[in-house]
Amino acid sequence: MERTIQKKLSVGGDGWVTVDVYGEPDTPGLVVVPGVMSDAHTWRHVAGAIDAWPSVAVVNRRGRAPSGPLTSPYSLRTEVEDLGVVLDEFAGTRALFGWSYGGLITLLAANERPVRQVIAYEPVMRPFGRHALPDLKTAAETADWDRCVEIVNRQISGFSAAHVDDLRADPHSWALLRRLSGPLYAELGALNATPPPDVMARQADQVDLIIGQCNRGTVPYGTSFDHVWQHVAHAKVHELPGQGHLAHIEAPAELGRLLDNLAAV
Template sequence: MEQTIQKRLPVGGDSWVTVDVYGEPDTPGLVVVPGVMSDAHTWRHVAGSVDAWPSVVVVNRRGRAPSGALTNSYSLRTEIEDLGVVLDEFDSARTLFGWSYGGLITLLAANERPIPQVIAYEPVMRPFGRHALPDLKVAEGTADWDRCVEIVNRQISGFSAAHVDGLRADPHSWATLRRLSGPLYAELSALNAEPPPDLMAQQAEQADLIIGQRNRGTAPYGTSFDHVRQHVVHAEVHELPGQGHLAHIQAPAELGHLLNNLAAI
């Protein structure tokens, strides 16, 4: 499926979000909500692999270009309301899909409006990464984006120093990570600000949770996934073989294939 248009939608606080649309904008489709350290562009290969819906709308959440600023009133509630604006614009959406922090946003949004299906890939919830907030605050305060990238990879994701060195060795990829780390402290703070409701995705007719095989039962993503699962009691659980948290980058075709299969259930 090829990208057809990009739209800019005004949201609260004099900000805006852009959405990349693949396929036919006016047909029932899939809405994709990326998480932290990710934007709509990084999901282009997954969107291009999906064909079970007539359209795919990828949200470029606020805080990352060309969308607007987070604003001082930013919170998890802000994200849910922004997604509501997207769903009002694309009111024929059949399925919400969110990754990581985006997964939490979609599950909470499905508490507030009916949706035929919600899918979340390794959604995270409080407490997630809370121990890294003091160091992230210092790094953000000094605009040390290199340090922010190191913190999210080493202290939060648990990757090795060698992994970070490998990322740094690719100047283009490292520059992208630096740019995407700008809203990181605010987003992680919002995620940890208040506990989620006891039940999530209550108005979704069908709920599907996906975990990468490599993260089963392991911290931080597998353990947070298990925590979320307790709050989505009617969800079916699916596993993506051979993958971890970054399947949208490392195996976009495989992830797109799994999404296609879930649409047929």
């Protein structure tokens, strides 16, 4: 489906978030919450591949233009409250889908309000990437965004130096990653500062957790996924063949089809 409108919503204080809406903007559908190093634009191909819902609303979380900057103080509570504003705007939302840090946000939001369905792709939770916080703090304080991109890929995701070199070889992609790394330290800090509740998605009628086949049982995403799973007792687990954490970039059509297949009847 095609993007039809972009909405700007006021959130706490002087903050605001934008939401890219695909399909029928006045018909309740799926709300998508991206994670770190990601924005609404990077999810456009997945949104375009989805057919099971009449609309797909992709949240551009704060810290990503054209949404407003991160505010101080900033926490996971901030993100959950922002998502609450989005859900109030898109009343009757049928399902929530979150990726990585966004997956954690959706699971926490479903503790506070009834949600028909929550789908989360490799959600992460504390402790995750905590060892990289000192280096990220230094890089953020000196606005060394190249270093931030290197840290998230090498120290957190565990990719090779050759992988980072390949990313750097594409000036457009590298510039995007530099821009998206701006809120990274604050987001990872917020993730690790928040003790997880014993139960998540308590008010969701249905919870579906997705893991990429390549990350099953591996550090860091597979092990964090297993940790989250322990806190969502009623979740069903699904595997996306041949994929890792970046399925929205490397296999958006396949991810879109899986989401269609998981749509609650």
